[in-house]
């Protein structure tokens with residue numbers, strides 16, 4: 001191993017890849033074959049955490065940061081003056097295997113700038129995955145980034161070796177895409193997604209008949225959107241997320257607060273704050289849509305095109321819909337319980353189990369882990385002490401904000417002072 | 421009522437289960453169940469020494485498992501927490517469990533039931549942490565070697581995970597605190613005790629027990645770790661919440677921070 005060369009390449013190509021937030025290694029259950037190396041764990045394992053608290057589970061690198069395109073939001077864009085490097089296929093294979101054997105990682109997340117053409121690039125990504133599977137008998141996790149515009153044949157092959165495939169939409173609106181990534185067409189993104197979706201559907205139906213049908217992208221596909229680069233509303237973002245979940249059966253949509261990487265009049269200036277609170281609110285919304293039974297238009301619509309920054313989306317919804325409350329925790333159906341602010345899905349399950357034995361009061365709920373400071377305005381239980389005052393939404397919000405400390409509260413108050 | 425008895429066992433899980441068997445079988449009024457290494461006689465109880473008996477232990481294991489898979493996991497995990505007095509709590513827990521028709525009916529607002537499941541959860545968390553935080557170093561004789569110092573005795577719990585994953589390499593994970601390790605010899609996992617002259621955590625001096633390329637990969641991993649951080653998003657509190665400081669000394673990516 002030419003250690004110094006590899007070291008330099010790794011520094012350049014890991015740095016360029018870090019803005020891609022999706023690092024999940026979950027959702028696949030590849031087992032170790034023939035006394036080979038590795039398997040994937042259904043839950044995924046975080047082997048370490050970055051200094052900003054994000055999970056490190058995969059070796060996330062670009063094959064190269066040479067790129068023929070010039071997307072404004074991207075560090076790797078052609079016009080950016082940065083050091084360029086390219087890994088050889090074997091070098092990526094060796095790094096992955098050696099990191100994996102030391103229990104540093106769950107597998108590889110490989111993406112790339114586009115050099116020569118989308119197909120030329122995609123071919124090389126596939127070659128890395130193929131080598132890992134076939135020559136190294138590697139059964140760990142592989143996530144390949146699909147290159148927008150890559151051919152159906154390559155997308156098919158990619159899915160045979162990878163656990164997950166993703167195409168990053170990056171810009172949630174078509175108009176934003178035209179503005180910021182003029183080289184790319186909307187179809188370049190959707191075509192590979194459609195191919196992957198169709199292959200997954202086909203795999204599932206064929207597998208019912210022929211059990212030995214080769215696995216196809218068992219962890220499904222995901223995509224990422226940049227938040228705060230092109231002036232889109234939260235409604236724009238969540239409506240397209242919903243569309244991608246539905247149309248392409250995405251496992252996950254990731255939202256990534258735009259980190260300014262370019263001086264470009266079309267974009268927020270370098271040094272402007274990363275919209276982390278907004279990103280957090282979008283994830284909360286995503287969660288409500290996927291696990292809590294909310295419909296997207298309940299949370300975001302023309303009257304409310306943007307999420308509240310000072311309270312979470314569930315509380316915000318509840319405050320706008322006080323007529324659904326209070327809910328009786330001792331009798332309400334699961335879906336209704338899940339809508340009470342301060343009660344998470346885990347607490348919902350526990351409440352349902354526990355109330356079979358006895359009627360629950362404040363103490364029980366506290367033990368179960370309900371955030372009573374929020375929940376108490378929206379529920380009744382087996383206790384005579386409950387909120388009887390006829391409070392309006394503004395009052396409740398004020399009282400909740402007084403008694404809670406959100407992790408972004410500081411950031412929020414500085415943002416507030418900016419607007420005042 | 422029977423006079424109360426303190427049962428003394430050898431400290432192993434099978435020993436503990438045997439004690440439970442004896443207690444049920446002889447309908448004892450159990451005052452306490454203690455390890456022979458740390459027994460203190462109660463003033464008002466008799467003592468009985470338990471000899472570990474795998475068949476009896478198995479019957480208790482199966483009995484619990486038939487009630488509930490969740491319960492057997494709880495019992496085993498909580499036992500490995502090495503919490504003082506856990507044996508008696510587990511005994512009470514098992515009694516309660518046996519009194520139910522199925523384990524699903526265990527009442528989670530009962531103090532002991534709740535406590536056992538909390539202990540089990542803590543041990544479970546430590547198991548997951550160790551599966552994540554073990555850092556192997558490749559020795560000159562081709563063994564991937566790691567030292568750990570977990571809060572609880574989790575080696576028996578992580579063995580399967582590592583065997584399934586690293587089936588084609590020899591590896592050894594050694595618990596420095598409890599002075600034993602598990603070694604996989606490409607065929608099966610065995611318990612080993614070592615006379616370690618050196619505890620291999622993140623020292624800047626290189627040990628000649630390891631291959632030279634080992635240190636190259638540690639450097640690359642270190643670099644990689646550094647490059648993943650995005651300056652404008654740094655959040656040290658969240659970071660140490662995920663990676664508590666007591667684990668740092670065995671994490672090669674934390675070499676400089678230690």
Ligand code: SF4
Nearest residue numbers: 067069071074077113
């Ligand atoms: S094609 Fe990809 S790598 Fe190239 S500039 Fe656009 S986003 Fe960046």
